[in-house]
Structure formats: C-alpha cells, structure tokens
Amino acid sequence: MIISIYGAGYVGLITAACLAKLEHQVTCVDIDTKRIAMLRKGQCPVYEAQLPELISEAVQANRLHFTDNFAEATKRADIHFIATGTPSLPEGNANISQIIAVAVTVAQQTERDCLLVIKSTVPVGTGDALQVRIDKELLKRRQKIRISVAANPEFLREGSAVHDFMNAERIIIGGKAQEIAPLQIVYHPLVAKNIPLLSMSRRSAELAKYAANVMLACRVSFINQISQLAGALGANIDEVRQGIALDTRIGPHFLRPGIGYGGSCFPKDISALVYTAKALQIDASLIEAIAKVNQLQKNWLIERLQHHFNNKLAGLKIGIWGLAFKPGTDDLRDASSLVAMKSLLAAKAKLIVFDPAALLAAQKLFINEPAIRWCETATEVLTASLDALLIATEWPEFRNFNLHFLSEKLNKAPLIDGRNCFTLEQVKQAGVAYYYSVGRPQVMSRREIICA
Ligand code: UGA
Numbered sequence: 001m002i003i004s005i006y007g008a009g010y011v012g013l014i015t016a017a018c019l020a021k022l023e024h025q026v027t028c029v030d031i032d033t034k035r036i037a038m039l040r041k042g043q044c045p046v047y048e049a050q051l052p053e054l055i056s057e058a059v060q061a062n063r064l065h066f067t068d069n070f071a072e073a074t075k076r077a078d079i080h081f082i083a084t085g086t087p088s089l090p091e092g093n094a095n096i097s098q099i100i101a102v103a104v105t106v107a108q109q110t111e112r113d114c115l116l117v118i119k120s121t122v123p124v125g126t127g128d129a130l131q132v133r134i135d136k137e138l139l140k141r142r143q144k145i146r147i148s149v150a151a152n153p154e155f156l157r158e159g160s161a162v163h164d165f166m167n168a169e170r171i172i173i174g175g176k177a178q179e180i181a182p183l184q185i186v187y188h189p190l191v192a193k194n195i196p197l198l199s200m201s202r203r204s205a206e207l208a209k210y211a212a213n214v215m216l217a218c219r220v221s222f223i224n225q226i227s228q229l230a231g232a233l234g235a236n237i238d239e240v241r242q243g244i245a246l247d248t249r250i251g252p253h254f255l256r257p258g259i260g261y262g263g264s265c266f267p268k269d270i271s272a273l274v275y276t277a278k279a280l281q282i283d284a285s286l287i288e289a290i291a292k293v294n295q296l297q298k299n300w301l302i303e304r305l306q307h308h309f310n311n312k313l314a315g316l317k318i319g320i321w322g323l324a325f326k327p328g329t330d331d332l333r334d335a336s337s338l339v340a341m342k343s344l345l346a347a348k349a350k351l352i353v354f355d356p357a358a359l360l361a362a363q364k365l366f367i368n369e370p371a372i373r374w375c376e377t378a379t380e381v382l383t384a385s386l387d388a389l390l391i392a393t394e395w396p397e398f399r400n401f402n403l404h405f406l407s408e409k410l411n412k413a414p415l416i417d418g419r420n421c422f423t424l425e426q427v428k429q430a431g432v433a434y435y436y437s438v439g440r441p442q443v444m445s446r447r448e449i450i451c452a
Helices: 010-021 033-040 051-060 070-074 097-109 126-141 161-166 177-186 202-233 237-245 266-279 285-297 300-308 336-346 359-365 378-382 403-410 424-430
Strands: 002-006 025-029 064-067 079-082 114-118 147-151 171-174 197-200 317-321 350-354 372-374 388-391 414-417 434-437 442-444
Touching (some): 010 025, 010 064, 010 161, 051 064, 051 161, 079 097, 097 114, 097 147, 114 126, 171 177, 177 197, 197 202, 202 285, 317 336, 350 378, 424 434
Parallel strands (some): 002 079, 350 372, 414 434
C-alpha cells in the first residue's frame, strides 16, 4: 500500500518505520524542516529502542521517505495516517487543530479516493467531525473523490514502542466496514501472526483508547493508595500485591507502586476524558480521583525527606538518580522527578543529579540553576558527600548497582527509593543506614525493621 504519515513525532515515526517494515511504501511528512533534515541525514530525533535501526533499514530498502512537502505526500497515497500532536488546552480538552489542518490539506490536494486514518488520541466524535469537514472541502472541488475517515488508536509504550507495534495484543480500527477494508490489508502481516484485529464504530475506537489509558492509570493510582495504607499499617505492599495479583480477575500488571505516573499520555488523556464527561454532565469522579491520587503520590519523595530531616532541608546535598518519567526514555513530560526537584529547590537544598538519558532535556528545563550539579554517571553523584539519595526512575543500572558500594558511599545518609528498586533483604544485607521505599517497612542499619 502507498501510505503517507503526517507528523514525524513519536507516534508518527514509530508508525512510519513499522509500516515500512511490513513492506508498505511510506512517506512521512512534517512541517518541522529541521526535523525532516535530521531524518534525511539518518539521525533519529526521538529516543526509542530499535527505532534508529528500523528507520535506516527502511530508508535503505527505499520503503521510507521523509519530506516537508505536503503535496508530495497527499497526492499519491491510498491511506493517510494522521499522527500529529493533541496537546491539552487550559481547560483540559485536547487541541485538535493540527489534525483538522492536515485533514483539510488532504481533502484539498488528494487526486484519488483514499482513507484518512486518525492515529493520534482524539476526543470521541473527532472522526465524525472530520468526515463532515472533509466532505465540505471535497464539495468545493467539484470532483468525484471520496475520502473516508477511520480511527486506529495506538497502544505503544515509550521505550518498547517498536516491540508493541510488531507484537500488538490487539489492533483496533473504527469506521464503516466497507470503508476501512484497506486497513485490513495494511495490518495483514500482523493479523497473520494471530494478532486480533477488532473492527468497530469510529466512536467506540476513539473511546477504547481513552478507556485503556484511564484503566491503566487507575491501577497505578489504586496500588499507590493501597501502598500508603500498607506503609501506615506496617504491611508490605509487595506481599499485598502478590496476594491480589494471583487472582486472575485482577492479574499482576500495572500494579507497581511508585511516585506516580507521568508521561505525555496518562495525564493528558485523563484531563481530556474528564472534560468530555463534564461537557455531557456525566459524573467523572472516579476518573478525577485517579489524577488526584497521582498528584498526591508525586510528593512522596519530598515527604520522606522532610520526615527524615525534621523539615530542615535548606543547604542539604540531595542526590537524585533518575529523571525520566520511566526507564527507556528521555521524556520528562509530567515526570514525578520534576515535582521533587522543584520542591527541593524551593526548600533551598542543593541537588546532585544523574539520568542515563534525560539529562540534556532536564538541563534545558533548569537552565542556569546554580543549585543543581549535573553528573555524568550514577557513581559521580555519590562522590558529593550526600545527605540523602533519592531514586525517581527505576533504570536497570540503578537496580543492578552494587548495593554494598552504595551503602558505603552513603554512610549514614538515607536512601529514599521512589521506585522500589531493591528488595528489603538486599538492602539489609548491604547494611544501608536508612532505606525508605514505597509501601514497605523502613529498613535501618541495625538490621531491624520498623514501621514506615
Ligand atoms: C501509555 C500506555 O501504556 C500505552 O499503551 C499508550 O499507547 C500510551 O500511553 C499512549 O497513550 O500513547 P506510556 O505513557 O509510554 O504508555 O507509559 P507507561 O509504560 O504506560 O507508563 C506510564 C507511567 O505509569 C510511568 O510513569 C510509569 O512509571 C508508571 N507506572 C506504570 C507505574 O507507576 N506503575 C506501574 O505498574 C506501571
């Protein structure tokens, strides 16, 4: 199939590279000329495992092209995928202006019947609205061209997006059966691997995307709230989680306690769905509560520090391991680490910081901040005679760090682990002076355990 993809951002690039891997002819277009120039030089503008290799393989095989010329992309394609951003507006609803602009351009320029597929996460009803808008544009052209609109939401996690695309647990396509048939051809190689392809109405497909993200965020907030209870009641969240996860109705996934979810998806999608519900005068208190619990959980690191140092944080040297909203990405959007950093700077602490991927992005956010020292390695952070070390992202290199060495370097400084990177047993054996983790008993150097 001849496919055009609008938006060379995260979703656009993964979709482009993966569809080219499935042997389609793909053109990826973006108005950002710098980004397109980078891609043409073989540089990948986003941090994502396997993506640079996949792009260069597809470019070499002549199946993937990048352009900033819309006409080049709009004229020939059988299928147009829109993967532009839908940032939150101040009221919480998603801004779909870029999506409308692309749809109108396609309607004005295409020379053949085609399918327009919405990949971006959009408010329910966007597909219907686009169809009306496109039909109007086509009427103006007085040509017998038909453009159908389909919804095809993505379920890709940053850090494992290529794997998620190629090994999807389901593919959802929304639209009228006869109109969305070309998507069956697009995804045939995946369906042949027994990946279920669900066809449904456009509105159901649009809502399924929100429902999936809200459900996942709900599980994270649920386990975080239970972990607060576990901490206060002297229980251990690991044991509690085991106790519920073996129930197949509950399962083990997305029940890792921590310092709250972040990223570009959960917070934005929750706000957008709450906005939609309110506009329909439907009670959204459950969905609102997910965001509220998450906001509170983001204070966990600073609260443990305040507790340990009796609210006196001014002048303390606080190490931070991990900034990205999760491992495997350099993305800092809504990262919980930022909440801790801002609170610590406000309390006049000094920060000594390292992240394996997100350091550059963080330096841009905290430009010329004299109270932050940026380190090149996790070990360099430990050379600063720290008063405490916080872990905000569970990168494998932290999980696998030599705990005996860490314990020695920390001396009496507490290790405050917002991602439960270590077992209590490991920490006790290494003799860490004070270890605080989420929803588990506090460990002290005298190898006794007390209630957090
Ligand atoms: C999420 C969804 O998982 C994808 O299916 C979806 O396609 C994507 O949003 C999107 O809408 O584009 P992503 O934002 O990349 O993907 O990240 P997740 O892996 O879902 O993690 C989100 C946050 O939840 C992270 O901050 C992570 O640390 C946190 N989390 C996750 C927990 O705190 N505990 C868990 O058990 C799982």
